[in-house]
Amino acid sequence: MSEDADETARRKMQFLFALRTKGVTDTRVLTAMEKIDRRQFTRGVFAARAYEDMPLPIACGQTISQPSVVGLMTQALKPGPRDKVLEVGTGSGYQAAILSQLARRVYTVDRHRALVATASDIFRRLDLTNITALTADGSFGLPDQAPFDRILVTAAAEDPPGPLLAQLRKGGIMVVPVGQSDTVQSLIRVTRTDEGLEYEELRSVRFVPLVEGLGREH
Template sequence: MPAFSAGILFQTFIFLLLFALMMMEADAQQYEEERADMVDNQIAQRGIKSRHVLSAMKKVPRHMFVPSNLASMAYSDRPLPIGYDQTISQPFIVAFMSEALDVKEGDKILEIGTGSGYQAAILAEMGLEVWTIEIVPELAEMAKKNLKETGYIEVNVKCGNGFKGWPRQAPFDAIILTAAPKDIPQTLVDQLKTGGTMILPVGPVYSVQKLIKVTKKEKGIKQKTLLPVRFVPMIKSYL
């Protein structure tokens, strides 16, 4: 190949590489602006006050936790499908549940229903020690990949039955469920520290459910209904 042709090919390659980097930087800037707008206009204006939650929501790239063909909708206040009949919750609900946990940095938290890993990333960004269980094997692997690619490698993910919890790691300061059982699972209450909180949707499948805050007492639990919600059902097995 003549020297001048090789030189032209090299210059073309460098140009294309620089162009691709510029486009990636522009996309990153756009997503950052959309994320800030999401927090300021969809979340903070609706009453979320925790600076830890708001800061985490501004930092975690939600578009990295949804299918690539839905990335343009990542910062709209709506749930999105992630495959296997599961969804990623709308940003406001993620923020609301995270704030309702009443946790502090360093607390140990169990999440039931990892999904694509977004809620786990928010909790990790808040400075929590996160242990999370996903029953769908493909989603558990997806979550591990997403969390690794976004830098949240300290999150502990396993595939398993969320109704059983993670007894070897109990007790937990808080527990959060992103799928709805019909009743409050006693096994999870047992794995909660006294004084700890659990946030979960409870109710019938594919109908209006109640988002409940459970506080564990020395004897029994205290319940408080927070919001009407709709979540996918919590299942005991996946085939």
Template sequence: MAQDMAEEEDTPEERLARLVLSLRSQGVSDPAVLKAIEATPRDLFTPDLFKERAWEDSALPIACGQTISQPFIVGLMSQALKIEPRSRVLEIGTGSGYQTTILSRLARLVYTVERYRTLLSEAELRFKTLGLTNVVTRFGDGGEGWPEQAPFDRIMVTAAAPEEPKTLLAQLKPHGILVAPIGRGPVQSLRRYVGDGQGGFVVETLTDVRFVPLLEGVAREP
């Protein structure tokens, strides 16, 4: 009983500390990534119905049938990008803005594209609340990337592309890195593409993941 009461009285800071320890134990070891996660209040990005679960290492539903990714996957993908302080990063799929915020704490500039206007508007309010000044947003088709701002040092795709995203890979710098879930089924392969400087890529499969699909166009909302 005493232990149950103690767990109920845990502060958000204590829950966050446990989450970070869990991420470390699963292989998220990059100090900059862990620091970015520690500095980002995940409950700000979580719907009221799920705020008590904000510090769980699990994906949670958000508006428009989308999800806020599992913190381990956020950490893993951020780490896999090997972001440098001067990096310009393109994110496909703003969603709640949680992953965007992590990226903004690692990179010089983050360009993020979202096909749901409602999600983008809500994320923009969160960026303003957090005082982020290095995030540029766009309402549009993520599969098209952001050619006017290309080439990018890094690209992260937070929805499952059915096949190799050639349009996005073409917007990378010669030695850039793209991380994306690839596959048509309910389980996809998380892959890292590293430019070889000659127009080709070294491709590495990191793990199996479950993401919502990357869809063409922008969403029609009520």
């Protein structure tokens, strides 16, 4: 093994160890995060920091979330191998790629056309054929493809968005950061039961706000 490959392997081991120490303990999630290389979703000078547990800037003023948060949100979502998943907020595409290893089908939407185009290129390069990436106003979900078994929202809303809750199948789970954009938000898990919706507060997080409408491309 070359020195560079040796160093990369060492950093990936540290990366997985850091995930475990932050509470990502689900074996399926850890395996998916070991298989999907975060470096593929970072650009330029930030690629060197791909295995650090920190958010990194991407295009359109957005960020790629820190890996431990990606892992904890995926773990909270409990995606199964037969599930159809909607992700709101494609961003770099990293979270959708993780989900693609755990679910049957992943639909991911983002309001920024440029982010969707870049992520789609990466999905093709990595041969992740069970992801469909679309430019859309994620606050309205994807009614044409509903209902979904799982919905993951990677931007903070003041309340879990009604249109998304309406697209959640009975027995389905939605994980969403809730709170004002300038304060600490709470990660909420919503489960649709026979009796209605059950809400569970998981942890404090910080995400960009969920914005309605499509992004203005530069």
